[in-house]
Amino acid sequence: MSALIKSLEAQPLFTLDPSLLQQARSLATASRRSVMSELEDLSKVDLRQLVPAVALAFDMLTMETADMLALLPAFDLMPLSKAMQRHCALLRHSQGELIGVVADPFDADLQTWIETQARRPLSLRLALAADIQAYLSKQEESARAVDNLAPTANDARRDGKTAAVLSFASVSEAASPAVKLVNSTLYDALKAAASDIHLESTAEGLAVKYRVDGVLDHATTVNGIELAEQVISRLKILAELDIAERRIPQDGSFRVEATGREIDLRVSIMPSIHGEDAVIRILDKRAMIEAYGSLTLEALGFDAESLVSLRNLAEEAYGMLLVTGPTGSGKTTTLYAALTEIHNGRDKIITIEDPVEYQLPGILQIPVNEKKGLTFAKGLRSILRHDPDKIMVGEIRDRETAEIAVQSALTGHLVLTTVHANNVFDVFGRFTHMGIDPYSFVSALNGIWAQRLIRLNCPHCAVAHIPTDAELARVNLSKDDVVAYRFKQGAGCGDCRGTGYKGRRAIAEILILNDEIRELIIEKRPIRQIKEAARLNGTRSLREAALELVKRGETTLDEIKRVTLHA
Numbered sequence: 001m002s003a004l005i006k007s008l009e010a011q012p013l014f015t016l017d018p019s020l021l022q023q024a025r026s027l028a029t030a031s032r033r034s035v036m037s038e039l040e041d042l043s044k045v046d047l048r049q050l051v052p053a054v055a056l057a058f059d060m061l062t063m064e065t066a067d068m069l070a071l072l073p074a075f076d077l078m079p080l081s082k083a084m085q086r087h088c089a090l091l092r093h094s095q096g097e098l099i100g101v102v103a104d105p106f107d108a109d110l111q112t113w114i115e116t117q118a119r120r121p122l123s124l125r126l127a128l129a130a131d132i133q134a135y136l137s138k139q140e141e142s143a144r145a146v147d148n149l150a151p152t153a154n155d156a157r158r159d160g161k162t163a164a165v166l167s168f169a170s171v172s173e174a175a176s177p178a179v180k181l182v183n184s185t186l187y188d189a190l191k192a193a194a195s196d197i198h199l200e201s202t203a204e205g206l207a208v209k210y211r212v213d214g215v216l217d218h219a220t221t222v223n224g225i226e227l228a229e230q231v232i233s234r235l236k237i238l239a240e241l242d243i244a245e246r247r248i249p250q251d252g253s254f255r256v257e258a259t260g261r262e263i264d265l266r267v268s269i270m271p272s273i274h275g276e277d278a279v280i281r282i283l284d285k286r287a288m289i290e291a292y293g294s295l296t297l298e299a300l301g302f303d304a305e306s307l308v309s310l311r312n313l314a315e316e317a318y319g320m321l322l323v324t325g326p327t328g329s330g331k332t333t334t335l336y337a338a339l340t341e342i343h344n345g346r347d348k349i350i351t352i353e354d355p356v357e358y359q360l361p362g363i364l365q366i367p368v369n370e371k372k373g374l375t376f377a378k379g380l381r382s383i384l385r386h387d388p389d390k391i392m393v394g395e396i397r398d399r400e401t402a403e404i405a406v407q408s409a410l411t412g413h414l415v416l417t418t419v420h421a422n423n424v425f426d427v428f429g430r431f432t433h434m435g436i437d438p439y440s441f442v443s444a445l446n447g448i449w450a451q452r453l454i455r456l457n458c459p460h461c462a463v464a465h466i467p468t469d470a471e472l473a474r475v476n477l478s479k480d481d482v483v484a485y486r487f488k489q490g491a492g493c494g495d496c497r498g499t500g501y502k503g504r505r506a507i508a509e510i511l512i513l514n515d516e517i518r519e520l521i522i523e524k525r526p527i528r529q530i531k532e533a534a535r536l537n538g539t540r541s542l543r544e545a546a547l548e549l550v551k552r553g554e555t556t557l558d559e560i561k562r563v564t565l566h567a
Helices: 002-009 020-031 035-043 047-057 065-069 080-086 108-118 129-147 153-159 168-173 177-191 225-238 287-292 304-314 331-342 376-384 399-410 426-433 438-444 469-474 515-522 527-536 542-551 557-564
Strands: 061-063 089-092 098-102 123-127 196-201 205-212 215-223 250-258 261-272 275-283 319-324 349-353 364-367 390-393 414-419 445-457 462-464 488-490 501-512
Touching: 047 061, 047 123, 065 129, 080 108, 080 129, 089 108, 089 129, 098 108, 098 129, 123 129, 177 196, 177 205, 177 215, 177 225, 177 250, 177 275, 196 225, 205 225, 215 225, 225 250, 225 261, 225 275, 304 331, 304 445, 304 501, 319 331, 319 399, 319 426, 331 349, 331 390, 331 414, 331 445, 349 376, 376 390, 376 399, 390 399, 399 414, 399 438, 414 426, 426 438, 438 445, 438 515, 445 488, 445 542, 445 557, 469 557, 501 542, 515 527, 542 557
Parallel strands: 061 123, 098 123, 319 414, 319 445, 349 364, 349 390, 390 414
Antiparallel strands: 089 098, 196 205, 196 275, 205 215, 250 261, 261 275, 445 501, 462 488
């Protein structure tokens, strides 16, 4: 303490009496204010002048709101709600370094708590309480923009559905075994951050699996055919489906209230040889905001070079941007993030989707309703009469939709859309198969973006790993190719549920069309020539992007083989 006082007294901004700090501590304890606030009052010095001197005494750097916004929030380690409750922040530098931001360096308990949340070494920085509050308010504002996706009470009245409260109490107090099993399964899946729940009927009962980070993970087995049938019936009742019908597929939805918010669940029932299987898709639209802080392209984890290319394509005045990849690769979320960034209030942006997954303020979003005759093609025709500047089409599935999308891009609109293909070059074959004129297609097309989600090594149990020759051969590598690699692999722990992986990040393959590539496509040249021209134009394959992560020890060879070997 004496060293602190001497350091503070040495500052030219103000002079502190040696007893001043002790007074500030006593007053802070009595008034439940921070020591910094009491020091400000006692020293008659503005807090903004006080902070640099105190930071210097503690050998800390200072931060302002702009500095905090320039870094990524680490809400995967410290959720936004906890950060707001404790009035601090945990940030992540682009190199992965963690930074804790506090307003009171004298609060040792808070610093210990932040280190516990981070679970690895971090550097502490000092900021004004007002700057931290401004930063957290900005993050909360971003969260609220997407929080509209969680249905409100008015939404519940409109669609006639109310949310069942899901909590530990509701799980333990359920009287029926089937109700208790359904509730506990949903509760555990939400805690595990699963995207889907699979209930598979077997000859003995029911197998329960969670899809976490894109991979199915066996959770438990339920013995008893009768109980298995009761569980499926319970899901049908919740989703308002016909419990007597067991011969045809059925689809429905319901919602639950958990952790203070409502979560939409979509249910798909499919007949099988042992009864019926069910898949529950969890649409926790606020989870991404709590994990990443806001709906931005940075939050999705793309590398800096890919982000520049994507932003350039999304900011074009007209033309078409195609995002491609398999189901569950994050295509729609990428387009949502791009729309959020380019939405400036001066352009009319309209989307047509099946279904609308995230509600974006200020953007007209139209849900497809094929039962009522509103298909992608019909909706897109109507959109063009609604004076749009930018259009997002959830997915191009047929020739009619593809033709209208191409014509829209050729007539001064920016069209962002998705299509299923393995990589950027397979897209040309898809559109040719649909019967689209190659000249019109490449004239409209600005670029193609293919992406995958790669699981990352668990930071808590990842250890150095030396791959065998066989492991290298499986991904077509030799020892000479991997001399500079720092291989790591998760050993499996409680944090990663024994998988060795925790979290995912997106990788991309980007093809930006130039005149040479357009000519090659129109002339129907071999795909090998188009790939060579694309590589000279800067296109990097998905496999190369994934190997960069392996090289840095962020993922494994097994993971890139699973996701990208044939991409």
